[in-house]
Amino acid sequence: MPDPYFQHDTTGVKRMYALEMMNITKEFPGVKALDRVSFKVKKGEIHALCGENGAGKSTLMKVLSGLYPAGTYDGEIRIDGKSVSFRNIVDAEQAGIAIIHQELALVKEMTVGENIFLGREPHKFGVIQWDQLYYEAETWLKKVGLTISPRTKIHSLGIGQQQLVEIAKALAKQANILILDEPTAALTESEVEILMDILEQLRAQGVACIYISHKMPEVFRLADSITVLRDGKSIATLSRAETNEDEVVALMVGRELTERYPYVKKTPRHVVLEVKNYSVWHKEKPMKVNDGIHMTVRAGEIVGIAGLMGAGRTELAMSLFGAYEGKAEGEVWMEGKQVHIRSVKDAIRSGIALVTEDRKRLGLVLGMDVKTNTTLASLKNISRLQVINQNEELKWSQKYVDELKTKTASLETTVGTLSGGNQQKVVLAKWLMAKPKLLILDEPTRGIDVGAKYEIYHLMNQLAEEGVAIMMISSELPEILGMSDRIYVMREGRIVKELSHDEATQENIMMAATGGE
Incomplete structure (x- = not known):
């Protein structure tokens, strides 16, 4: 009987699974976010995790990274064949797991070096060794192609540079399992090339990389294997060599998209x-x-x-x-x-209406609900004597939820809890209601x-x-x-x-x- 913890690659070399997630089920009130999802990654493999927003990718990675602790979900996680349970993020990091979030997790008022080693500062007799910290930070910055001083404050950097600092921070943890969630969203083409080179080096060193991306060219350039999630279920795991972009997209959305860009020739007025x-x-x-x-x-x-x-x-x-x-x-x-x-x-x-590139910071009030965000730019149209007509507010916000097919439990759902695609639909609804x-x-x-x-x-x-x-x-x-x-x-x-x-x-x-x- 074959050993379940080993997988033969095409060269005939046995490669142990760095990670196995088996039958993971995670529920929120009224929603089953993950339904018996299984996901395995080998050592020295780049494994793409694909799916629409809301498919369960981020939830699965939050389970893996300890953000959702053991006991809040069902199923089993194994690292190098051994069953593990994480109480928090620190437990996951100590087990060799690092995550690069799509939403940057940097402290803007601190320096680049302080961010890279936050919580892991080198110290001697309880005193932080600042020279050592900045020296080591500079080494990691060079690895991601950044020539900035590690003493630079984060708030003075552009979004692309901040993303590279986030990557350097994860690399500095020298993880065995690296999770990358939309890592190239804010990067220039040259910065993307640097990241691709880094990932290929990590693969050669035996690091297991989980790559979450909606960009199919990147997935098919990098990934050895591709797992597709849809509606909280694992739909398929495919070898990159045995599939193509159209098949993966069809699996993600549950239907074929006839044209990726449905251009319509128009008559300008x-x-x-x-x-x-x-x-x-x-x-x-x-x-x-x-x-x-x-x-x-x-x-x-x-x-x-x-x-x-x-x-x-x-x-x-x-x-x-x-x-x-x-x-x-x-x-x-x-x-x-x-x-x-x-x-x-x-x-x-x-x-004039603007849907900004930074929807979380400039397009939405994340702590408010769908209804309030939708009507923010049109309050004068649904108010009388500066009092909001709540029936009108409900009517219009429901109209745009229906028209844009926004996936939300209710109009009272906090916008910050929605997936990126659904947040963008709320921003669009806000401006469509304003009739620009x-x-x-x-x-x-x-x-x-x-x-x-x-x-x-x-x-x-x-x-x-x-x-x-x-x-x-x-x-x-x-x-x-x-x-x-x-x-x-x-x-x-x-x-x-x-x-x-x-x-x-x-x-x-x-x-x-x-x-x-």
């Missing part, structure tokens, strides 16, 4: 937004983040804004929405009338599963058909190419190229974005 010679100054430094921008967006049109991280796309969106602190100069026209936007209130009055003329979408599908992406693309087409002007910023070129009627390419704060849907290719967009032409 009148100009909604016109920006003339628009410049925006950095909020702290004496420099421009946008310089001499000229652009238009028409009713019924989706205009993509492409460019590398740091090109000034988000600053442009935030400034047009009155939410950027830097001074702006130039002209903004809405439907033929010049508008002066000095605040978010001015933007909303002018018919111009809808600015900044990374609208970041961290969202393929099924929810597909629904958002269909919603964009529907809104365009209804006459809404849509401006979409995205770092995913296939998304820009697949959904845009026109594309502006930005570089160093300027628009350097305009392309039609038919003209645009990945190559000519990247050439313009990098200064190659």
Whole structure:
């Protein structure tokens, strides 16, 4: 009888399972989040865990990492063939498990080095050895391609750099099992390449890596095996060599998606937004983040804004929405009338809405419920004498939950407990209720599963058909190419190229974005 704790790989070498999770069941009030899920990872294997938001991926990893302690779930966990039970995160870390969260878990007011060794500071006779801490932190930073000082405060770093610090922090724990939850969501292409190299090195060293991602090209580049979860159940475990993207996506959503990007050719109407010679100054430094921008967006049109991280796309969106602190100069026209936007209130009055790239910090009030978040931007429409009509509030919030197919136990569910895709639907509902003329979408599908992406693309087409002007910023070129009627390419704060849907290719967009032409 074969030994159940060993697996032969293609070279005939026995590889012990680093991790076995068997028949894991986890319930919340009224919801079975995990239903007898089994999941195994071999030593020296990169194992992708795929599924839509709400499929149970994060819950399963919270069980594994000790966030949900033994006794709060049913089933068994084995590490290197031995049954284990974790009371907390510390127990899991001591067993060799480290997790890189999608939502950064860094202390913003502390230094990079302090964050990397938080709770594990090197000390002698009870005194922290700061020189040693910063020396070792610098070593780990170099491994992830960061040349910053370990004494730098976290709050002064960009999101991409913070993500790399999070990765360095996990590597410094020298874990045997490494969990990565959407690790590339905020990384540039060069930073993604660094991470890929690191993971390949870890695989060669025998580390078991669990890779959670909605980005199929990354999964198929890296993973040895792929496990698909759907509705809290393990649907299939496949060898990468024996499957393809379409099969995995179909398993994730329970149906075939006929087109990943359901582009609809449109007939643009009148100009909604016109920006003339628009410049925006950095909020702290004496420099421009946008310089001499000229652009238009028409009713019924989706205009993509492409460019590398740091090109000034988000600053442009935030400034047009009155939410950027830097001074702006130039002209903004809405439907033929010049508008002066000095605040978010001015933007909303002018018919502008923004779905931000950072939905948790800027798009939602996480401690409030679905109903309250949905109606926040439209309170004057459901109030009389400054008193909210609760029946109207319920009616409108339920309407958008139904229309957007938002998965929530009730309208009173706290938004912070929803999956990323459902949180994004609440943000969209908030602005749809405000009936905008111009809808600015900044990374609208970041961290969202393929099924929810597909629904958002269909919603964009529907809104365009209804006459809404849509401006979409995205770092995913296939998304820009697949959904845009026109594309502006930005570089160093300027628009350097305009392309039609038919003209645009990945190559000519990247050439313009990098200064190659």
